[in-house]
Amino acid sequence: xxxxxxxxxxxxxxxxxxxxxxxxxxxxxxxxxxxxxxxxxxxxxxxxxxxxxxxxxxxxxxxxxxxxxxxxxxxxxxxxxxxxxxxxxxxxxxxxxxxxxxxxxxxxxxxxxxxxxxxxxxxxxxxxxxxxxxxxxxxxxxxxxxxxxxxxxxxxxxxxxxxxxxxxxxxxxxxxxxxxxxxxxxxxxxxxxxxxxxxxxxxxxxxxxxxxxxxxxxxxxxxxxxxxxxxxxxxxxxxxxxxxxxxxxxxxxxx
Ligand SMILES: O=C(O)CCC(=O)C(=O)O
Numbered sequence: 001x002x003x004x005x006x007x008x009x010x011x012x013x014x015x016x017x018x019x020x021x022x023x024x025x026x027x028x029x030x031x032x033x034x035x036x037x038x039x040x041x042x043x044x045x046x047x048x049x050x051x052x053x054x055x056x057x058x059x060x061x062x063x064x065x066x067x068x069x070x071x072x073x074x075x076x077x078x079x080x081x082x083x084x085x086x087x088x089x090x091x092x093x094x095x096x097x098x099x100x101x102x103x104x105x106x107x108x109x110x111x112x113x114x115x116x117x118x119x120x121x122x123x124x125x126x127x128x129x130x131x132x133x134x135x136x137x138x139x140x141x142x143x144x145x146x147x148x149x150x151x152x153x154x155x156x157x158x159x160x161x162x163x164x165x166x167x168x169x170x171x172x173x174x175x176x177x178x179x180x181x182x183x184x185x186x187x188x189x190x191x192x193x194x195x196x197x198x199x200x201x202x203x204x205x206x207x208x209x210x211x212x213x214x215x216x217x218x219x220x221x222x223x224x225x226x227x228x229x230x231x232x233x234x235x236x237x238x239x240x241x242x243x244x245x246x247x248x249x250x251x252x253x254x255x
Contacts, residue, residue, distance in 0.1 A: 018127070018206040023213040027125045030213045046239060050074050060170070061177030069239050077162050084155045086232050091152070093129055093204040095144060100131075103140045110134055116201075119218045127214040131202040156200065164196055167226045199224065205234055 020027075047063040047070045049056070063070035093100075105114035111134040115126060133140070137156040141149035175185050208214045216236060231237065 018208075021209060023127075023208065023210045027127060028213050029124050029215040032124070046071060048073065051076070057173055057177045060173050064174060064177065067239065067241060075166055077166065081155070081158060081162065082230065082232070085159050085230070088152050088155045089202050089204065089232075092131060092144065092202065099144060100129075103143055105132065110199075112140060116217060116220055118220050122218045124215070126217055127205060127208050127211075128216050129204045129206070133200040133202075160198055160200060163228045164198055167198075167228055168196065170228075171226055205236070 046067055047059070049059050049063060049070045049072050051072055051074045053059055060070065100113040103112040105112045110117070111132050113129070113131050115128065115130045119126060131140075133156060137153050138149070141152045145152065172185060176182075203217065205216050219240070229237070
């Protein structure tokens with residue numbers, strides 16, 4: 001049995017318990033959510049868009065209409081920053097369970113250790129750990145590494161800065177694809193990217209003895225206007241396309 005920790009309504013499980021030889025009933029989703037699945041690499045796959053493409057506005061407009069989602073290349077985020085981010089995230093999730101649970105999310109505090117809030121409405125646990133950073137990472141980092149918190153904070157702050165800029169750039173293109181003029185965008189929409197509220201969710205998916213029975217995250221809709229997801233080589237995300245009810249995989253992740 002997975003030991004459960006109750007923090008308000010949020011369900012958590014202890015990560016030490018991921019060391020199962022088989023998937024326990026508490027984490028077994030077999031037959032609970034069966035849905036059609038489209039080939040992640042075939043012609044009906046999620047669009048892959050090069051941000052240097054001269055027809056960018058048209059491509060992004062079409063992808064938004066058809067999917068509400070697209071994979072991007074040539075986004076300009078330095079691979080070195082992404083490597084550092086991966087290392088810091090690994091460092092965080094490698095901490096002992098009792099340390100991470102010191103900053104567990106509660107109903108009143110949505111930053112810290114724990115899964116997505118909608119997980120509480122599902123009967124099973126997912127095969128993942130999560131950590132949310134709603135404003136500054138400083139408080140949690142000091143709790144985890146009192147003598148060595150700055151490298152974590154620097155990498156997280158830098159990643160937040162560059163993804164905020166990227167989010168604004170993408171939003172700008174989406175608005176152009178809807179027919180707004182530069183002038184209208186300047187007057188009414190996004191101006192200073194540093195003023196945009198961002199929440200960063202870190203997800204870790206431990207190795208699973210039988211992935212066909214487990215689920216990484218519960219089906220959900222992100223609450224924000226734009227989500228930028230760095231997959232870090234972990235494919236598996238599926239997206240439900242309302243038009244035909246098919247779920248499309250994002251296939252291979254891209255840098
Ligand atoms: O990690 C993934 O592939 C999906 C992440 C996600 O959907 C989320 O954090 O909202």
